[in-house]
Amino acid sequence: MTFADPSLTTPPDLIKDGTDASFMQDVVEASKHQPVIVDFWATWCGPCRTLGPALEKAVRAAKGAVKMVKIDVDANPAYAGQLRVQSIPTVYAFVNGQPVDGFQGAVPDSQIKAFIDKLTGGEGVNTDVEQLLSLGEESLTLNDLGGAAQAFAHVLTMEPDNQKAIAGMARVYLAEGDAEQAAQTIAMAPADSTEPTVQAVRAQLSLASAAPSGASAELEARLAADKNDHEARFDLAQALASSGDLKGAVDHLLTIVQADRDWNEQAARKQLLTVFEAAGPNSEVARDGRRRLSSILFS
Numbered sequence: 111m112t113f114a115d116p117s118l119t120t121p122p123d124l125i126k127d128g129t130d131a132s133f134m135q136d137v138v139e140a141s142k143h144q145p146v147i148v149d150f151w152a153t154w155c156g157p158c159r160t161l162g163p164a165l166e167k168a169v170r171a172a173k174g175a176v177k178m179v180k181i182d183v184d185a186n187p188a189y190a191g192q193l194r195v196q197s198i199p200t201v202y203a204f205v206n207g208q209p210v211d212g213f214q215g216a217v218p219d220s221q222i223k224a225f226i227d228k229l230t231g232g233e234g235v236n237t238d239v240e241q242l243l244s245l246g247e248e249s250l251t252l253n254d255l256g257g258a259a260q261a262f263a264h265v266l267t268m269e270p271d272n273q274k275a276i277a278g279m280a281r282v283y284l285a286e287g288d289a290e291q292a293a294q295t296i297a298m299a300p301a302d303s304t305e306p307t308v309q310a311v312r313a314q315l316s317l318a319s320a321a322p323s324g325a326s327a328e329l330e331a332r333l334a335a336d337k338n339d340h341e342a343r344f345d346l347a348q349a350l351a352s353s354g355d356l357k358g359a360v361d362h363l364l365t366i367v368q369a370d371r372d373w374n375e376q377a378a379r380k381q382l383l384t385v386f387e388a389a390g391p392n393s394e395v396a397r398d399g400r401r402r403l404s405s406i407l408f409s
Contacts, residue, residue: 141208168219211225219273276308284311316388344377371406
């Protein structure tokens with residue numbers, strides 16, 4: 111007779127869908143025995159669809175050291191309200207019946223791993239790689255494209271499949287105006303990647319390819335004549351996004367959602383999710399935009 115290797119099996123309650131009614135048992139009481147991660151999400155939330163699978167993967171990789179409970183805030187608003195969840199996705203970690211840590215927005219796999227390692231005493235992330243990635247990000251912020259390329263390339267010599275470094279190199283090409291090379295570079299990442307920086311680059315390339323042919327001045331003139339010309343406002347938002355003015359694009363798209371959220375099969379809200387991805391989940395544009403969108407949808 112043979113027995114299954116316990117390390118290869120997943121406990122049936124390791125990851126579960128929770129409710130307001132079961133919160134005390136699934137989260138508060140359960141966290142007195144081991145850490146419990148609570149993922150507050152909603153079906154309409156784009157970043158939630160990115161973060162959820164990444165969290166589940168990391169929880170399974172922890173091999174039972176931590177549990178995860180998923181709470182749909184639309185169906186279960188009570189504890190989300192008590193914990194002052196103002197935007198989603200929001201994640202809390204509970205230990206001994208109390209929230210001890212948390213974060214908002216879709217974050218990279220490395221940050222999820224570090225979050226769980228902190229709860230469970232894991233070994234953490236590769237410091238050298240993280241420092242180089244941080245250097246690359248800082249160089250991009252300063253428009254030091256040579257320094258950014260060098261940092262990201264160094265990471266790829268150590269970890270050829272590092273998705274953040276692949277995305278970083280693609281962003282360097284985008285900053286140089288070479289969309290073709292950026293597209294070839296980002297293709298090195300898995301097609302089903304949930305890494306936010308990879309998705310951001312792909313969203314930026316999508317925005318650039320969808321830019322309307324009409325001049326922005328013409329679209330602005332149409333809006334001046336009729337502020338309810340949603341088609342002109344939508345096209346203007348696409349033009350602004352393709353030129354890098356993501357905040358301006360968000361403002362126009364939110365104006366459409368507020369006036370008529372179902373216009374053109376919710377095209378404005380769908381485009382907002384692409385712009386948020388292009389800006390990056392932790393950017394001010396995405397955080398402020400998600401907050402304002404939530405305010406409109408929940409009002």
